[in-house]
Amino acid sequence: MGKKTMISMAVVRRLPKYYRYLGELLRNDVERISSKELSERIGFTASQIRQDLNNFGDFGQQGYGYNVRALYEEIGKILGLNKNYNTVIVGAGNIGQAVANYTNFERLGFHLVGIFDRNPKLIGISIRDKVIQDVDNLEEFLKNNHVDIGIICVPKEQAQKIADIFVKCGIKAIWNFAPTDLNVPDDVIVENVHLSESLLTLSYRLNEAELFKEKIGR
Amino acid sequence: MGKKTMISMAVVRRLPKYYRYLGELLRNDVERISSKELSERIGFTASQIRQDLNNFGDFGQQGYGYNVRALYEEIGKILGLNKNYNTVIVGAGNIGQAVANYTNFERLGFHLVGIFDRNPKLIGISIRDKVIQDVDNLEEFLKNNHVDIGIICVPKEQAQKIADIFVKCGIKAIWNFAPTDLNVPDDVIVENVHLSESLLTLSYRLNEAELFKEKIGR
Numbered sequence: 001m002g003k004k005t006m007i008s009m010a011v012v013r014r015l016p017k018y019y020r021y022l023g024e025l026l027r028n029d030v031e032r033i034s035s036k037e038l039s040e041r042i043g044f045t046a047s048q049i050r051q052d053l054n055n056f057g058d059f060g061q062q063g064y065g066y067n068v069r070a071l072y073e074e075i076g077k078i079l080g081l082n083k084n085y086n087t088v089i090v091g092a093g094n095i096g097q098a099v100a101n102y103t104n105f106e107r108l109g110f111h112l113v114g115i116f117d118r119n120p121k122l123i124g125i126s127i128r129d130k131v132i133q134d135v136d137n138l139e140e141f142l143k144n145n146h147v148d149i150g151i152i153c154v155p156k157e158q159a160q161k162i163a164d165i166f167v168k169c170g171i172k173a174i175w176n177f178a179p180t181d182l183n184v185p186d187d188v189i190v191e192n193v194h195l196s197e198s199l200l201t202l203s204y205r206l207n208e209a210e211l212f213k214e215k216i217g218r
Numbered sequence: 219m220g221k222k223t224m225i226s227m228a229v230v231r232r233l234p235k236y237y238r239y240l241g242e243l244l245r246n247d248v249e250r251i252s253s254k255e256l257s258e259r260i261g262f263t264a265s266q267i268r269q270d271l272n273n274f275g276d277f278g279q280q281g282y283g284y285n286v287r288a289l290y291e292e293i294g295k296i297l298g299l300n301k302n303y304n305t306v307i308v309g310a311g312n313i314g315q316a317v318a319n320y321t322n323f324e325r326l327g328f329h330l331v332g333i334f335d336r337n338p339k340l341i342g343i344s345i346r347d348k349v350i351q352d353v354d355n356l357e358e359f360l361k362n363n364h365v366d367i368g369i370i371c372v373p374k375e376q377a378q379k380i381a382d383i384f385v386k387c388g389i390k391a392i393w394n395f396a397p398t399d400l401n402v403p404d405d406v407i408v409e410n411v412h413l414s415e416s417l418l419t420l421s422y423r424l425n426e427a428e429l430f431k432e433k434i435g436r
């Protein structure tokens with residue numbers, strides 16, 4: 001199932017949202033903010049915000065609130081954004097190309113160093129400044145280049161094979177867009193983006209009221 | 219913040235995973251499964267599975283376990299997959315094209331009826347069998363066509379404007395890929411896919427051990 005977190009995933013998943021909101025405040029030249037104001041903007045309760053941040057240190061000042069820049073930078077460090085990461089994308093279809101073209105990731109410190117596919121029509125084409133390489137060269141590439149994060153954008157039938165190559169070559173973090181769960185050792189982190197599951201959550205929510213009306217009506 | 223669910227989102231987000239695993243069991247001709255076996259495959263505890271499903275009815279049989287096909291079909295209904303949905307995509311960049319080309323969504327009952335962009339170089343091009351239309355025609359299109367789900371794949375600066383058009387035209391469900399939170403009335407559902415937040419969760423997890431080692435070392 002991959003590596004577990006020390007802090008609950010519910011808290012961890014809120015951190016990037018704090019970071020995004022604080023970044024917007026900074027761009028709007030807001031220097032400080034009370035937990036109440038932050039709470040109103042971000043939509044979590046003030047006590048939840050305080051609890052979340054207390055996991056990582058003591059950030060607010062009684063009667064002053066949060067220093068926006070300091071908190072933004074601290075959360076950036078907590079998220080590991082004071083470092084750089086080399087990434088490879090395997091699968092240069094629509095999703096792979098979308099991820100490759102998302103320049104915001106570069107700005108955050110995630111550097112695409114290689115992109116791979118098995119389709120001869122794609123191999124040799126450039127995305128941004130990267131030439132799509134034959135996936136048969138992936139293992140060799142990973143042996144010769146330091147890569148922190150492997151990104152899987154292949155169909156689900158091929159995803160485990162790619163994950164196995166990543167693991168064999170010492171990659172400790174996988175961002176998986178294939179609609180399947182990967183088997184990896186406990187020291188490897190997998191973060192899934194399952195688009196179908198997101199869409200089915202939406203259709204569930206569209207039908208929820210009706211679902212329970214029917215049940216009550218039985 | 220959009221519509222709240224009656225069942226907790228943590229439960230709702232597990233439902234598509236049950237559906238996916240049961241679909242795989244069905245394709246492998248498995249007719250029944252104990253909650254223990256299902257638990258081992260899916261990685262949730264047997265008691266969690268029972269609790270989750272109990273929200274929606276009484277599915278397992280003591281000593282028999284779950285009938286795979288029956289449970290698959292029931293969860294499909296719970297997820298609203300016994301219905302069809304018309305969708306439009308606004309933003310025909312990489313992500314919009316990836317979503318448009320994901321034929322699995324059609325198979326699940328999500329039918330793409332229109333795709334829109336503001337880029338003159340994209341307008342008029344076909345994706346699958348759909349011609350990309352000028353986003354200036356979106357409102358008119360929504361007045362003349364029944365659309366259940368609006369999909370936002372534009373940059374964040376334009377996302378709220380598109381959401382406002384969706385809301386004005388009576389769309390009750392928005393699938394949002396723009397890295398921003400949308401303001402919508404309480405009867406509108408928003409499901410976000412925030413790729414940056416997913417990536418930052420990954421970098422957090424890569425650094426977590428070091429983060430707490432430093433804190434303890436202080």
